[in-house]
Amino acid sequence: xxxxxxAPQHIASSRLKxxxxxxxxxxxxxxxxxxxxxxxxxxxxxxxxxxxxxxxxNDPQKVAFLLHKQWTLYSLTPxxxxxxxxxxxxxxxxxxxxxxxxxxxxxxxxxxxxxxKVTFSTLLGMKGTQRDPEAFLVQILSKSQLPSExxxxxxxxxxxxxxxxxxxxxxTVSEDFTCVPLFLANGAETNTAIVGTWFQKTFDCYFxxxxxxxxxxSWMAAMWTACKMDQYMAATEFLWxxxxxxxxxxxxxAIHPEDAKALWDSVHKTxxxxxxxEVDLFMDCLYSHFHRHFKIHxxxxxxxxxxxxxxxxxxxxxxxxxxxKYLIGVLAYLTELAIFQID
Amino acid sequence: xxxxxxxxxKRTILKIPMTEMMTILKAWDFLSEKQLQNxxxxxxxxxxxxxxxxxxxxRASVHDxxxxxIVYTQFHRHRKVWDVFQMSKGPGEDIDLFDMEQFKSxxxxxxxxxxxNVMVSFRDAEENAVWIRIAxxxxxxKPNQYKPVYVVYYSxxxxxxxxxxxxRSNIPLLGQxxxxxxxxxxxxxxxxxxxxxxxxKAIVFKQYNQTFETYNSTTPxxxxxxxxxxxxxxxxxxxxxxxxxxxxxxxxETFGDYSQPRLEFAQYKLETKFKSDFNGDILAERKEPLRxxxxxxxxxxxxxxxxxxxxxxxxxPLSPLLTCIPNxxxxxxxxxxx
Numbered sequence: 115x116x117x118x119x120x121a122p123q124h125i126a127s128s129r130l131k132x133x134x135x136x137x138x139x140x141x142x143x144x145x146x147x148x149x150x151x152x153x154x155x156x157x158x159x160x161x162x163x164x165x166x167x168x169x170x171x172n173d174p175q176k177v178a179f180l181l182h183k184q185w186t187l188y189s190l191t192p193x194x195x196x197x198x199x200x201x202x203x204x205x206x207x208x209x210x211x212x213x214x215x216x217x218x219x220x221x222x223x224x225x226x227x228x229x230x231k232v233t234f235s236t237l238l239g240m241k242g243t244q245r246d247p248e249a250f251l252v253q254i255l256s257k258s259q260l261p262s263e264x265x266x267x268x269x270x271x272x273x274x275x276x277x278x279x280x281x282x283x284x285x286t287v288s289e290d291f292t293c294v295p296l297f298l299a300n301g302a303e304t305n306t307a308i309v310g311t312w313f314q315k316t317f318d319c320y321f322x323x324x325x326x327x328x329x330x331x332s333w334m335a336a337m338w339t340a341c342k343m344d345q346y347m348a349a350t351e352f353l354w355x356x357x358x359x360x361x362x363x364x365x366x367x368a369i370h371p372e373d374a375k376a377l378w379d380s381v382h383k384t385x386x387x388x389x390x391x392e393v394d395l396f397m398d399c400l401y402s403h404f405h406r407h408f409k410i411h412x413x414x415x416x417x418x419x420x421x422x423x424x425x426x427x428x429x430x431x432x433x434x435x436x437x438x439k440y441l442i443g444v445l446a447y448l449t450e451l452a453i454f455q456i457d
Numbered sequence: 458x459x460x461x462x463x464x465x466x467k468r469t470i471l472k473i474p475m476t477e478m479m480t481i482l483k484a485w486d487f488l489s490e491k492q493l494q495n496x497x498x499x500x501x502x503x504x505x506x507x508x509x510x511x512x513x514x515x516r517a518s519v520h521d522x523x524x525x526x527i528v529y530t531q532f533h534r535h536r537k538v539w540d541v542f543q544m545s546k547g548p549g550e551d552i553d554l555f556d557m558e559q560f561k562s563x564x565x566x567x568x569x570x571x572x573x574n575v576m577v578s579f580r581d582a583e584e585n586a587v588w589i590r591i592a593x594x595x596x597x598x599k600p601n602q603y604k605p606v607y608v609v610y611y612s613x614x615x616x617x618x619x620x621x622x623x624x625r626s627n628i629p630l631l632g633q634x635x636x637x638x639x640x641x642x643x644x645x646x647x648x649x650x651x652x653x654x655x656x657x658k659a660i661v662f663k664q665y666n667q668t669f670e671t672y673n674s675t676t677p678x679x680x681x682x683x684x685x686x687x688x689x690x691x692x693x694x695x696x697x698x699x700x701x702x703x704x705x706x707x708x709x710e711t712f713g714d715y716s717q718p719r720l721e722f723a724q725y726k727l728e729t730k731f732k733s734d735f736n737g738d739i740l741a742e743r744k745e746p747l748r749x750x751x752x753x754x755x756x757x758x759x760x761x762x763x764x765x766x767x768x769x770x771x772x773x774p775l776s777p778l779l780t781c782i783p784n785x786x787x788x789x790x791x792x793x794x795x
Contacts (some may be wrong), residue, residue, distance in 0.1 A: 349750070356761070358768050363753060363761040370748035377731065377747070380739045395739075402733045403747060407725075407792070408779060409772040410765060 159389045160333075160447075162340045174438050177237070180274070181438060185298035186306070187324040187431040189452035190275065192283070192291035193317035198248060201234035204316075208232045211312045212254070212305075229257040231267060242279030242446055247292050249276035254305055271301030273309055278445040283453045295452040296445065297321060298433070324431045324452055328417035331427060334447060336393040338424035339378045341440050346371035346423045348436065352400070353419035354412055365415070367404060371423055462519045463510055465602045469526050470506050477532060478505070485528045487521050488512060523578040523602070527590050530607055530620075531582070535652045537607060537620035541661060541786070542632065544615040547642035555612050555639070557587065564589070564638035571630055576600040585612045591631070593624055608635065609654065615641065616661050618654055648789035656718035660783050665718045704766050707773040711780050717759035723788040725751045725778065730794055746794060759783065 209232040233253045240249035251274045255267035275294035277283075283293050299306045310321045326334075339350055351368040369377075381395045382388075401412045419428045425435045425444045435444050473481050478498060482488060488509075496508055513521070530537065546552070565577045574594025582588055589608040592600035607620040608631070617635055622628050632644045651657050659665040695701060727749040731740045740747075755761040762779050765771035774780070782788055 356765070356770060358761055358764045358770065361755050361757045361761040361764070363755040363758070363765075366750075366752045366754070368750045373745070373747045373749075376743060376745075377740060380743070398735075399731065399733060399739055402735070403729075403731055403749075404751070406732065407727065407729070407776060408751075409774075409776040411770055411772075414770045 159384075159387050160337065161387050162337060177240070177438065177441065179272075180441070181435050183272075183300050184432055184434045185300050187326075187433060187448060187452075188297040188299070188310075188321045189324045189455040190295055190297045190313075190322075191320045191456050192287050192293045192295075193313070193319050195290055196292040196317050198236065198250070201236070201250070205232045205234045207316070208234075208252070208309065208312050212308055215308050230270065231255045231257050237274060237276070240274075240276050240278070240442075240445070242277075242442060242449075243281065245284060246277045246280055247294055249274060249294070251275075252309060254301070254309075269301075271299070271305040271309070273297060273299040273301075273306065276445060276449070278442055278449040280449055280453060283456065295456055296324075296449045297452075322455060324448070324455060326427055326429050326431060326451065328429070330447075330451060331417050331420045331429060332397050333388075333393055334425070334427050335420040335422065336378065336396050337388050337443075337447070338420075338422040338440070339374050339396070340382065340388055341424050341437075341443070343371075343423055343437070348421065348423045350374035350423075351419075351421040351426075352417065353421075354415040355418045356415045364418075365410075365412070367400070367412075369400075374422075459519075461599075462517075462522060463514065465519065465522045466510050466513055466517065466525075467506055468603070469522055469529060470509050471502070472529055475502055475505075481525075481528055481532060482509075484532075485525050487517065487525070519576070519602070520578060523576065523590055523592070523605075524580060526602075526605065527578060527580045527588050527607070530590075531580075531588060534654045538650060538652055539609075539618045539620055539654050539657055541647040541649045541657055542617045542619065542635070542644050543647055543661075544617070544636055544639065544641035544644045546615075546640070550640075550642065553640055555585075557581070557585075557612060560610075560612065560638050561587070564634050567634040567637055568630065572627075574598060574600050576602075582609070586610065587612065593627055606631065610635065610639070611658075611662075612639070614662065618657060648787040650788060651720045651722075653719040653721075656720060659718040660786050665783055666713055666715055701767075704773040708763060708766050708775075711774055712759070712763045717757070717763065718783055720758045720782070720788055721756065722752055722754045723758060723779070723782055723790075724753075725749075725790045725792060727751060728791075728793045753779075758788075 209230065212230060212232065231254075233251075233255065235251050235253075237249040237251050241247070251272065253269055253273075254271040255269050257267060274297070276296050276298075277294045278296070280293055280295060283295055287293060299309075313319060314321065335350070335352065348371065349368040350371050351366060354365045354367070356363040356365060377399055378396060381392050381399065383392065404410065404412050417429070420426065424437045424440045425433060427433050433444070433448065435441055475498075479493070482493060492512060496505070496512070498505065500508075561579050568575050568577055568591065572594070573596055576592040576594075578590040580588045580590075587610050589610065590605050591608070592602050592605045594600035604623045606622045606627070608617055609619075610617040619631065622631065632646075636642070636644045647661075649657065649660065656665075728746045730746045731743070733739060753762070759782065762775060766773035766775055778790065778792065
């Protein structure tokens with residue numbers, strides 16, 4: 115890959131500063147390799163998601179279908195020679211590929227034999243900085259066999275590709291590559307596999323399931339609790355899985371969102387940002403409140419899921435975004451995790 | 458036979474797994490030995506069901522189908538979630554002799570007087586219990602056979618177990634019918650719920666802490682620690698051995714040696730202030746409590762809780778909020794600061 119000189123100061127990098135404080139993960143990594151010190155995988159502080167300029171441009175109606183849906187997450191290496199001008203062509207190629215796979219009997223689709231239609235479209239405004247590539251959406255729809263019935267096409271599968279504040283990755287690749295490291299899929303696994311195979315063959319890229327560990331789940335819980343909400347729609351809820359045998363035990367702990375916010379406000383010291391100490395203290399308070407009542411050490415168990423009015427995330431790499439206002443903020447964190455996995 | 462009744466038969470028989478078909482049909486005791494012998498149980502399920510429905514068509518009624526449904530539910534009681542009701546007599550009321558037939562007729566009458574379309578079926582069971590199946594209808598519609606409520610009443614006790622009622626508005630009527638028909642004064646829903654009817658019984662009738670062997674409770678523990686020593690290399694020593702033994706002892710005292718009754722969850726609604734030794738100034742000024750809802754779920758909750766302290770995940774003794782579950786007969790709690 116060609117070496118990439120860092121661009122002079124302009125709007126994009128000041129936007130980047132809006133998100134990160136301190137070195138990007140890639141810079142830190144290089145630093146630690148040079149110094150041969152142990153590597154801390156995430157920045158010690160992050161900005162609380164705010165409503166960004168770019169986000170205000172995107173139409174809530176157009177992206178409403180992304181909310182309240184469960185998405186399975188994958189990281190994706192940069193696409194080689196992908197072009198936004200060829201979307202229609204990609205749609206027909208993928209459509210043909212799916213049909214061929216079905217004939218091979220590899221696609222397991224139960225039910226009537228129906229024709230499918232594939233669409234590729236861009237999602238405007240789904241980016242952190244102007245430098246981020248455009249997000250795009252792929253959908254598989256079913257076509258009604260009967261010409262008389264003018265039924266609306268039913269969406270069978272949706273997948274979208276995006277890059278939110280992906281500068282650390284963008285800096286490392288040449289112009290032949292398009293970086294959309296975060297991939298989200300909703301629909302049958304078999305379809306995800308087929309679409310993935312086609313992308314991998316066509317653009318020489320690689321998908322990898324994106325798991326979210328307990329450390330990052332705690333960060334998400336803290337950051338999303340920190341977000342200002344006009345109206346709370348859901349409790350702040352955590353789910354732990356206890357490694358006891360022979361019977362498994364799940365503990366779910368839901369706090370009234372106003373009380374969670376009050377706890378966070380009491381812990382929070384640095385305006386506008388979230389630090390590691392604050393996340394640790396926030397979680398510690400929850401653990402100690404629980405221990406006071408039940409004498410159980412939650413810290414010895416495995417955090418599996420967190421849920422707030424902003425979004426909910428599961429350790430298996432599943433996300434549901436509930437709030438349009440912080441959509442970009444949530445995606446930014448996930449992009450960061452995806453990029454880290456690719457590196 | 459009415460088409461709807463035939464359909465009801467068909468759907469009920471279809472529910473039964475092939476491996477249990479003969480057992481359940483025999484328990485139902487409607488088709489004779491001879492009739493059952495003539496049926497080919499080796500064929501595919503759909504054809505078997507057709508044959509059986511044809512057999513029933515001649516003399517079976519909707520009530521017979523209801524009885525078959527009861528038998529199926531008795532074999533698959535864990536498919537329903539059971540609530541527990543406790544009845545009480547008024548002060549100074551005599552304990553009269555219980556008459557099962559009178560109870561049944563009274564129960565049925567009360568429901569039929571209140572609701573035009575309701576179907577009630579009874580099946581006697583062991584321990585002076587009766588299984589009651591109620592199919593609810595409305596003013597203008599016949600009873601819906603596919604959403605029945607089951608009540609299991611132990612006549613020698615003030616307890617009745619009911620499966621979740623899809624029509625919540627019928628619950629007070631059900632309670633009233635039970636209370637009046639059994640000569641009680643009041644009925645109260647306990648904060649206890651589980652799929653495992655037998656475990657609920659064990660908890661409520663205080664039968665869970667019976668062990669079959671009687672022995673000195675200290676000897677097994679000694680045996681256990683001796684075992685550890687004999688089978689292990691003498692160069693390996695247990696850290697915190699004294700503490701481990703203490704935890705084992707305390708756990709055993711709390712939970713006993715017997716197998717725990719089976720519950721799938723416990724739920725706690727907490728409204729308590731945040732207090733912390735280490736983080737004293739967090740939320741110090743806040744007068745309002747933290748409103749939390751905590752739910753423990755497990756295929757076998759009490760066994761899982763029992764294993765926490767020995768595994769080092771919890772302190773011993775475990776909190777009384779958890780250990781009181783079988784004693785208090787509750788798995789729903791509301792906890793507030795005093």
